[in-house]
Amino acid sequence: MKRLYLHLMVCSVLFSPQVAIAESTIYRGATVHTLGPAGTLENATVVVRDGRFAAVGADVELPSAAGSGSSEDRVIDASGKIITPGFFSAMGQLGLTEVSGVDGTVDYYQTGERFSASFDIAEAYNHRSTLIAVNRAGGITRALTAPAPSYWEAGASSQVFSGLAAVVQLGERPDFVAERQAAMVVSLGEAGSAVSGGSRAAAMLALRTGLDDAVDYRRNKGYYERGQRREYSLSMADLEALQPVLAGDTPLLAHVNRASDIEALLKLAAEYRVALIIYGGAEAWMVADALAAARVPVILDSKSNLPSTFDALNARLEAPAILVAAGVAISFGANWQNETYAARNIAQSAGNAVANGLPWMEGLKAITLSPARMYRVDDRYGSIEVGKEADLIVWSADPLELTSNPEQVMIRGELVSLQNRQTLLRDRYMQIDSALPPAWRR
Amino acid sequence: MKFAIIGVGVFVLLLGACAHERPASTNGEPLPYASSYRPLDSVATLLEGATVLTGTGQRLDGADVLMRDGKIFAVGGGLDAGDATSVDASGMWITPGVIDVHSHLGVYASPGVAAHSDGNEMSKPVTAEVWAEHGVWPQDPGFVAALAGGVTSIQILPGSGNLIGGRGVTLKNVPGRDVMDMKFPGAPHGLKMACGENPKSFYGGQGQSPMTRMGNVAGYRAAWIEAADYRDEKAAAEDGTGEAPTRDLKLETLAGVLDGEILVHNHCYRADEMSLMLDVAREFGYRISTFHHAVEAYKIADLLAENDVCAAVWADWWGFKMESYDGIRENAAILDRAGACAVIHSDDEIGIQRLNQEAAKVMGAAAQVDLQIPPERAIQWITRNAAKSLGILEQTGTLEPGKMADVVVWDGNPFSVYTRVERVYIDGALAYDRSDPELNPVSDFSLGTAAISGGAR
Known part of the structure; x- marks a missing residue:
């Protein structure tokens, strides 16, 4: 009935x-x-x-x-x-792929060398993707859809700056892209090393040089346009794309797992006064206090407890609970591209974190309010409050x-x-x- | 609710176990490649007052499980402990040990570096001569992590790059110094075969056969023709009517399938391809034990039931390649409804740690279309049916008296996301106890990492 x-x-x-x-x-x-x-x-x-x-x-x-x-x-x-x-997937490639093994449907990375930071996936977002309807039936109403960081599967020629992510809403009526330039995706650690000539120091250098160039470009735009400025490491479009990052409006979403790499990034973020989000974060729990002090949130895998790489030697199931207890905001998303198909499993991620010590409400927060805050859209959604857009799920x-x-x-x-x-x-x-x-x- | 240990002596069981003893042949030399598995030392144990899912389809509330001499001795209400150590298991749920029919632990060990890539001998499309057990690294931290997820037996398979990838091996999940220390005594070997995209795209990409699904099937048939000849030549030699063929490892394995000694585990996503593989099996007179990654099995549930072929599936992996595009969460439940042998497998070092959760997602999805799967039925997907798939149902997979005492004690309903494994018994011996650091084994690789304080759990 x-x-x-x-x-x-x-x-x-x-x-x-x-x-x-x-x-x-x-x-x-x-x-x-x-x-x-x-x-x-x-x-x-x-x-x-x-x-x-x-x-x-x-x-x-x-x-x-x-x-x-x-x-x-x-x-x-x-x-x-x-x-x-409604649930908010903090990371994934919804609307950027139908079948990841079929190249023609995959828009979440590019290997061209002309652009990197300015690669804006919002232009490719397909709100009619079959993945959208499957996952909204599981309660996903909002998602960050992002360029894939340079995993080895993505080919070694993608760059440290993977490009711009967007927040999308999974409803049936426009506008489907709710927030463009919601994050600038970068790859550090092992993946960053692989696309930077073989050392993570080179990856950090590429990141630093890109930011320095963007600062110089902002200050000397007129000279640059008249050809009276030195060459930059990035294209003009990329340097433009980095301006909101330097202004602190668009966070850097850094794919990184190893604790020492996170520490290096925290220093860089403080130096350039950019907002930072850690994605991956297998060893983030080891630097939880530093992350809390810098108010840097972490998107992590609550089920990861194996040394899948040397960057994740100390992965453990209690990581979400440890981070939250230290005052770090956490959230869950697809841990690699193919988990996008089951984006709705963020509820399972939250449940497993709860099973390993995270308070239940913090688990729910990690898939609702916390990602909305990370991407600075919590004035519009993430909670059931008067004035916010009405995303909700009814459960029995x-x-x-x-x-x-x-x-x-x-x-x-x-x-x-x-x-x-x-x-x-x-x-x-x-x-x-x-x-x-x-x-x-x- | 924690366990109250009523008896004594439970914590000293592991000392002195694991002697490396190989079965000897008639001349006294150890048999090559034979199992040297020896159960950890155990004491008779009575688990009292739990909710017991027997694996035979029954649920018993407030029941006891008595283990003696490494075997299930009795299951039921009000059992007499006798000299057995009593353990209060009220509030707990007890199930048979979880069995994963599809794992690459050890052959694709963590960390997943190139040096650990030992699962896919993609040097030619038919490599029936290779054995997974010759690539298994027992120090893979994934084994002890799987133990903490209740996994007591595992089939390690070669990868799916080849039409015929080699022999799989079934292990007891008690990591030893070498793989023979883990080998499940008496379990048949598996033969890994693969349909579809993987072989044809890898070899086709190199300009070799198979380049198409046509080439795939031609490749299987050519291999079976050779194998049948080899088998016939050997038989003739035994009859004294012919000369024995030169020993050939590849054909020895394939002939083992034709003789029914080795079970076929066929990676096959699409319904039409599974149906076709049943034709290939009919042509050469072999049986397929199980289709793996059978994403479209729900489309031929009746056919699988009729042919008594198991289908091992994920809960919700789909879409990552063309042949997985039609995956649905209800797959296992629809198979179950048709009377087919449904198995939930992992193919993943993280997924293997919570096969119960994968089954639970299927239960939840099926309930939406009024397919109610009670816990006592769903547990069979990761215990009894998995044992049947591997040919070890006589020894394990249910809590029937006389079987190996492979038992998991959960701190609640195993199909809740909040439930964790409290204890794991393998052959009656306590191999894992969540609350006792001494019974949280750690691989060599993980020494000095957070695994010591609970990382690999």
């Missing part, structure tokens, strides 16, 4: 998309993990209007129209349900549990379809009684 009801809800949104603008959607009676100052509210009401949270609380007075039942407002009895903010069980499924996913105030290519395949092949071959089954 409930299933049918939800199905009808979804259909009404699908077939009359314009109606949603004026009306309110009101959830009543749920346990709401707001991730905002209000904390967790029991038996609470959430009012969504014009794509935003209009009211959130235990004693919300319903809009008069809803109270009288005379308007188009939808009042949803969510008693016994759990409502969380613990959202971090492996057997839990989102019952409803709302993005910017609209319930999105949970149907995707995988559910279509499933439904086709579960019809075992059909006399027709699969191609005739709908």
